[in-house]
Amino acid sequence: MMGRARSSLTSSTRKLSAKESPRFFRLSGITINRPERRNAFRPKTLKELSRAFSDARDDVSIGVIILTGKGTKAFCSGGDQALRTKDGYADPNDVSRLNVLDLQVQIRRLPKPVIAMVAGYAIGGGHILHMVCDLTIAADNAIFGQTGPKVGSFDAGYGSSIMSRLVGPKKAREMWFLARFYTASEADKMGLVNVVVPLENLEQETIKWCREILRNSPTAIRVLKAALNAVDDGHAGLQELAGDATLLFYRTEEGNEGKTAYMQRRRPDFSKFPRLP
């Protein structure tokens, strides 16, 4: 699969072939690498994931990010229950927190599309990670579900609200209250995923979707992601969208005139800029 290995995570960038890849058309693959634990995440895993997402965000040559799990048995089985404490999750000799919540916010607000590439189980906190991604490409062996009420946990944040948006309030109640597992084809019918493909085609299909996105305007996609999240994310969503407006303004002559005038100790001259209808 994608990239070079680190201890519990692989994070790498993968260039498309020169023919189809102008300089700015690249995708980044981030892999949770604990297949022996069905890719359950530890706090350390989450810190590494956060760093990898941050690197991919800051790399202006990266247009799309793929999040996946190592192997074909699981995308992610949620928080490592062996590291669960009374205050959250903790690596040995570290503080306890529910640190996956920070990663969910990071993915949600990252101004590039994040695609979950799911083979095998996407369960518990792992199921929520795929839901906060912008798109989900699922293999036909994928299985989706929450276990919270069975293992004494729940995610009443994005794990509930985004799910309800995706599958509707009745089905979201079913997923959480009964804690059943759903096949890829059931998930497809429920609107939890974008497409289901044979396992052997999963990576190829995901890259195909990335290429289609990469052909389109990065600014349009950036603003659309912020806009599609804005209402649900309240002030934080508005801040993201508003940040995009400021970013675009900074790139205009009008925006630059204000800064230049300040630096040149003169009054700004905005007279030549139209008051658009």
Ligand SMILES: CC(C)(COP(=O)(O)OP(=O)(O)OC[C@H]1O[C@@H](n2cnc3c(N)ncnc32)[C@H](O)[C@@H]1OP(=O)(O)O)[C@@H](O)C(=O)NCCC(=O)NCCSC(=O)c1cc(O)c2ccccc2c1O
């Ligand atoms: C995912 C499974 C259905 C897979 O079943 P399968 O039969 O294929 O594999 P095994 O059960 O034999 O698993 C192999 C091996 O991995 C270990 N393992 C698997 N998942 C975990 C896990 N989450 N934590 C620790 N260890 C795990 C398993 O014990 C086996 O080890 P051996 O030593 O026996 O070989 C099935 O594995 C399964 O149901 N797993 C548990 C799923 C689960 O309940 N996840 C936790 C949900 S709660 C959560 O994720 C969560 C996290 C947060 O950070 C939150 C933060 C804020 C709010 C809520 C949160 C939250 O709910």
